[in-house]
Amino acid sequence: MAYDRPGEPLVLGVPRAAFRPSPVFLALVALLVTSGVMAWHRFGNVRLDVFLFVVSGWLVSLCLHEYAHAVVAYRAGDRDIAHRGYLTLNPFKYTHPLLSIALPVLVVLLGGIGLPGGAVWVDRHAIPGRLRHTLVSLAGPATNVLFTLLLVAALRLGLAGGGGSGEFWAGLALLAFLQLTASVLNLLPVPGLDGGNMIQPWLNPQWRRMYDLFAPYGFIVLFALLWNPRIGGAFFGAIFAIADALGLPPDLYAAGLDLIRFWQG
Template identity: 30%
Template sequence: MFNLTISTVLARAIALLLGFSVHEAAHAWVAYRLGDDTAARQGRLTLNPLAHLDPLGAIMALVAMIGWARPVPVNPWRLRYGPRVGGALVAAAGPFSNLLMAAVVAIPWRLGLFDGAPKLVLTVAWTFVALNVALFLFNLIPLAPLDGISVLSGAVGRETAARLTPLYTYGPQILLVLILIGYVAPQLNILGKTLFPAMNWLVGLLLGY
């Protein structure tokens, strides 16, 4: 994880720069389309990475593969379909934009257009697909502050959604504990044992191996 080379850092930087920027811009765009211009008024309806990147989050993502961008501000009460369903649509836009970006690079890979390309290009392309798949899967975990909890709340009925309140309240603490466990007790790495097989399967499906 910490064994970095120039090509690895470059590949991660490109993937994360685009991955974070498109992810957050997708939130802002869907919110705007659903009637909330809060993010647009704050300059977040853009693909400009400077509008979305958090310096510490970007450094952590490059070095430790655990990072974050600046959250997009959303007023859920202004959203068409209401805060629960409208909020779910806004939340889903982020991770699914990452899946779309992974597919956009995977298609020419599957078609053989990268055959014979320099090793650096192959590294960047593979890393781009893998990290965007990782962002897709990780952000769908149903724990606040990740998108998955809002997506789940919008997908279930009102009564069931109300029962998810503890995942909003204690989600950040639970997520932090799960991440730390992965570092201090790898044999108990619940996140890794769940996400890595899913990530490997989806990357393999997209790239054809």
């Protein structure tokens, strides 16, 4: 076994520490569990409990979304991604902490939208084959889809079995709704977002150059379009239809959105 420094083994030339979950991520998981228990038992200020539960849950899912991108890219050939810290699940390693963490949380609080957040830089030149590039981009949204299904299943089983507080289930319903919006948004074929990046390798050179030209602005354009009443209304109409099909109670996730705005009452 190879070693980088005395006592530290290497995995494919990378220190094993590059694969360990960071203290920041572990603290977020601890906050998620603690606030969830507090909301379950209605301990203290339950609105604050739900706020912490939803925000920490959203940040944990964001970390796992980006980790999925990173680990698939690593397996596909980008070994340097481990040196950039993306395999430690540390959100502060993302390329734009303000856009990756602060803005998505703000949009969650104000608009109840699971906006795509964190960004990991992948060395596309180190990954051979168009299919692998598509799989790297697909990995993140697939994580959101999985979270959506798991949270909806937990919600339906929990409500059928009883127990816990109504505030806890409202927070869980809101988390499921946020994952659903993130799943749909990330799969849209918008330049610069995961859905667009999935198809980019398959474009002809001329269309690929146009794509690369618009990719840096795709996030901003999407954000602006969602605030347009007609476009935003159509988008949320589709989201509500999918939520209904999954059996996600609209009154419950609406109550969760009201609860996390604890400063309003």
